[in-house]
Amino acid sequence: MARITAGIGTSHVPLLGRIIDIGESETEQWNPVFSGYDFTRQWIADEKPDVVILVYNDHATAFDMKLIPTFAIGCGEKYRPADEGFGARPVPEVQGSPDLAWHIAHSVIEQDFDLTIVNEMDVDHGLTVPLSLMFGQPEAWPCLVIPLAVNVLLYPAPNGRRCFNLGRAIARAVSSYDEDLNVQIWGTGGMSHQLLGERAGLINQAWDTAFMDQIVDRPEALAEIPQTEYIRETGTEGSEMVMWLVMRGALENKVTELHRHYHVPVSNTAIGHMVLKNDG
Incomplete structure (x- = not known):
């Protein structure tokens, strides 16, 4: 049967994609990032995942004010990199895993989660930057990808408990395939950052470290944190970290932090990254 073997958490800062694309990731300025x-690039090359369920948020590329799904799963065969205003990133087309995606959709909906099923969409930096961070710039991505988009931009957004339980439901779905x-599951977004307003540039390293x-x-204690705390302590965009809880919910109770x-800083945000392996 299929099995979720590990989870990855990572920020998806769009600037990092640009730095990779222009070949400056090893410069003195960017090498510390x-x-x-x-470690992860070598580890994942050894692990060779067949499929990555990539939990991310769309940034008004595939979805906008006309359509705002709380949770959306990509069930298509492929996804093009999106043009976010400066042309599409020069990265490979993302190859989907429609059979597994449809199975997950069917199972999770039967577990009382209403997923929006998307068969065609472009994917923005929220999805392509994590792939570049883990795999570099290959001619083709070395695994299939199931996009799982979470609304963290517009009120009302799903709380941490809902996201954690969605991860649990995904784990049950995968294990029945x-x-x-x-299979790996990646939770992206965060860490603490606020892009606009009087608190633009807010970074709360103590909160981020405690979260990790x-x-x-x-x-499960993290899953009880209300959205108001995320926004107060980590900025309006810091609430993206609930997507890490989808990843963690899909793993076993006991994991090993690899x-x-x-x-900090990266652009005007903190960047966080973790690799968690199921103990089973």
Whole structure:
């Protein structure tokens, strides 16, 4: 049967994609950021996941004020990199896993989660930057990808408990799929940052560090944090971290932290990254 073997948490700062695209990731300025992914790039090359369920938020590319799904799963065969105003990133087209995606959609909906099923969409930096951070700039991405978009931009957004439980439902769905697949789930977004307003540039390193500590062995406590606390303590965009809880909910109760990276500042945000492996 298919199995979720590990989870990855990472920021998806759009500037990082630009730095990779222009070949400056190893410069003195940027090496402290990108070197924090050296471990993961080697580890994931050894692990060779067949499919990655990539939890991210769309940035008004596939969805806008006309249509705002709380949770949306991509069930298509492929997804083009989006043009976010400066042309599409020069990265490979994302290849989907429609059979597994449809199975997850069917199972999760039967577990009382209403997923919006998307068969055609472009994917923005929220999805392509994490792929570049883990895989570099290959001619083709080395695994299939199931996009799972979460609304964290517009009120009302799903709370941490809802996201954590969605992860639990996804884990049950994957484990009931007959094909033998090595599946990983990635939660993206965060860490603390606010892009606009009087608090633009807000970074709360203590809060971020506590979040990364607790996601390992106290994730259910994190799941109870209200959105108002995320916004107050980590900025309006810091609430993206609920997507890490989808990832953590899909893992077992006991996990091993294989790697952690945290760096500030990147643009006007903190960047966080973790690798968690199921103990089972």
